[in-house]
Amino acid sequence: LAADIRGGDQPDALDRVAHEIENMRAAYRWTGAEIEHDPARALARIARSMAGLFDFYDIRGWYAEGRAVFAGAAEAVGGAAAGAVAEDAGTHTALLAALRARQGWLTFLTGDVDEAATLLSAARTLAEAADDPHTLAFTLNYLGALRRHAGDLADATDLLTRGLTLAETAGDRYTVSLILNTLGQVASLQGDAATATGFCQRALAIKRQLGDRRGMIYSLTYLGRVAEMDGRVDAARPLYAESLQIAEELDDPRGIALSQHNLANAALTQGQLAGARRLFNRALELYRAMGSRADMSVALSRLAEVALAQRDYEEAIDCVGDALTLAQAAGVQPARNTALLAAGALLAQTGDTATAGAVMATVAAAPHLTARQRLRLEQLQDRVAETPDAPAASPQATVDLVFAALEQLRRAPLAPARSLP
Structure with a gap:
C-alpha cells in the first residue's frame, strides 16, 4: 500500500x-x-x-x-x-x-x-x-519540521542533518527525499538561496525517480520560493502552478492551499491585487477546513496587505485582528511576527507611528526571523524612519497595544475605501 x-x-x-x-x-x-x-x-x-x-x-x-x-x-x-x-x-x-x-x-x-x-x-x-534507523530518520524529519514551524531554524537544521545521514546510510531514498525537502524549506527561510536550491533539486530528482508526485509538490514549492526570494517572480509562478496541478490531481487539500497561497504571494508582489485576494481567500478556506490556525493567521496577514494596497482599511483592520488572535491561539511565534508586521504596516499607513514603532521594536527583538520577515521589517523601518527608537516591550504587551490601536481605528473616521477591482 x-x-x-x-x-x-x-x-x-x-x-x-x-x-x-x-x-x-x-x-x-x-x-x-x-x-x-x-x-x-x-x-x-x-x-x-x-x-x-x-x-x-x-x-x-x-x-x-x-x-x-x-x-x-x-x-x-x-x-x-x-x-x-x-x-x-x-x-x-x-x-x-x-x-x-x-x-x-x-x-x-x-x-x-x-x-x-x-x-x-x-x-x-x-x-x-x-x-531503528529508518524510523529514527523519519521521526527526526518531523521533529525538524516542528522546530522550523516554531522558528528555531538552527535546531531544525541539526535534527534534519542527523536524520539525513541516517536515511542515506540506511539506503532509505524516500526518507532522504523527505528530509531534503524540509532542509530546503529551512534554508529558504534563512535566506540561503544556493543551499535551498541544492536541497530541493536533489529532492525533486529522487521524487521523480520514485514516482512520488505528492512529494514533488513541496520540492517545486520551495524552488519557487527561492526564485521569488531572488526577485524572479516570473520563474516562480510556473513552479507554483505545477505544484497546484499535482495537488489537485491527488485531492491534497494542504498541497492545494500551499500552492494557492504561493501563487497569491506572487500576484501580490506583481501588484495583481484582485487575483491575490481571490487566491488568499481560497487558501484561507482550506486552512480553516483543516483547522490550521497558524496558516490561517498568515493568510489573513497577507490579506491585510492586499486590503491596505486597495485602501480598504476596514478590511485590513479585521484581517489584522483575526490574524493576531489566531497566532496567539496557535502559540506560534513566526505567525505572530507576520501578523505584527501586517499590523505595523496598517498603523503606519493610518498615521499611528508610535504604535508602529513599538511593533517594529518587538519584531526586531524576536529571535528566528525568516528572510521574508526581515525584509518586511526593513521596509517598514524605511517607511517610518522618523519614529524614534523604542525599547522592545514583551510580545504580549505589544499585541495588547495593537489590539487597543485597532479598536481606536474602528471608532475613528477613516478615509473612504477605494473601489475594489
Whole structure:
C-alpha cells in the first residue's frame, strides 16, 4: 500500500484506499481486540498497513481521524510491548516508535503543537532504543519540521542533518527525499538561496525517480520560493502552478492551499491585487477546513496587505485582528511576527507611528526571523524612519497595544475605501 501511494499511480492508489477505508477502520478496531489473543498476527497487520494508511490520511487531509486511529493502534501495541518476552521487545518497540511518530505528525496537523512535540520526542526515544534507523530518520524529519514551524531554524537544521545521514546510510531514498525537502524549506527561510536550491533539486530528482508526485509538490514549492526570494517572480509562478496541478490531481487539500497561497504571494508582489485576494481567500478556506490556525493567521496577514494596497482599511483592520488572535491561539511565534508586521504596516499607513514603532521594536527583538520577515521589517523601518527608537516591550504587551490601536481605528473616521477591482 505504501509503495503504491509513494510512487506509481498515486491518484489510483489513494482512490482505492478511500473506497476501502471503512473496511480498514473496522480492521484496525478489530486488531485492538485481537492483539490479546493473537499478537503476532495483529502486530503484523498494523506493520503492513501503517505507512500507507498514514500517507492516505496525510495527503487527503483527514488529520483528526488519522490521529485517533494511530493513537488507538499505539495504545494497543504499547500494551503488547509491556507484556512481551525479551526476544520480541525490540520489534514491539520499533513498531510503537513508528506509530507514535505518525500520531505525532497528525496531531501537529490538527493544531495541537505541544502534544505533537511530546509524541515525536517519545517516538525518537523509542526508535533510538530499538536501534531503528529508518524510523529514527523519519521521526527526526518531523521533529525538524516542528522546530522550523516554531522558528528555531538552527535546531531544525541539526535534527534534519542527523536524520539525513541516517536515511542515506540506511539506503532509505524516500526518507532522504523527505528530509531534503524540509532542509530546503529551512534554508529558504534563512535566506540561503544556493543551499535551498541544492536541497530541493536533489529532492525533486529522487521524487521523480520514485514516482512520488505528492512529494514533488513541496520540492517545486520551495524552488519557487527561492526564485521569488531572488526577485524572479516570473520563474516562480510556473513552479507554483505545477505544484497546484499535482495537488489537485491527488485531492491534497494542504498541497492545494500551499500552492494557492504561493501563487497569491506572487500576484501580490506583481501588484495583481484582485487575483491575490481571490487566491488568499481560497487558501484561507482550506486552512480553516483543516483547522490550521497558524496558516490561517498568515493568510489573513497577507490579506491585510492586499486590503491596505486597495485602501480598504476596514478590511485590513479585521484581517489584522483575526490574524493576531489566531497566532496567539496557535502559540506560534513566526505567525505572530507576520501578523505584527501586517499590523505595523496598517498603523503606519493610518498615521499611528508610535504604535508602529513599538511593533517594529518587538519584531526586531524576536529571535528566528525568516528572510521574508526581515525584509518586511526593513521596509517598514524605511517607511517610518522618523519614529524614534523604542525599547522592545514583551510580545504580549505589544499585541495588547495593537489590539487597543485597532479598536481606536474602528471608532475613528477613516478615509473612504477605494473601489475594489
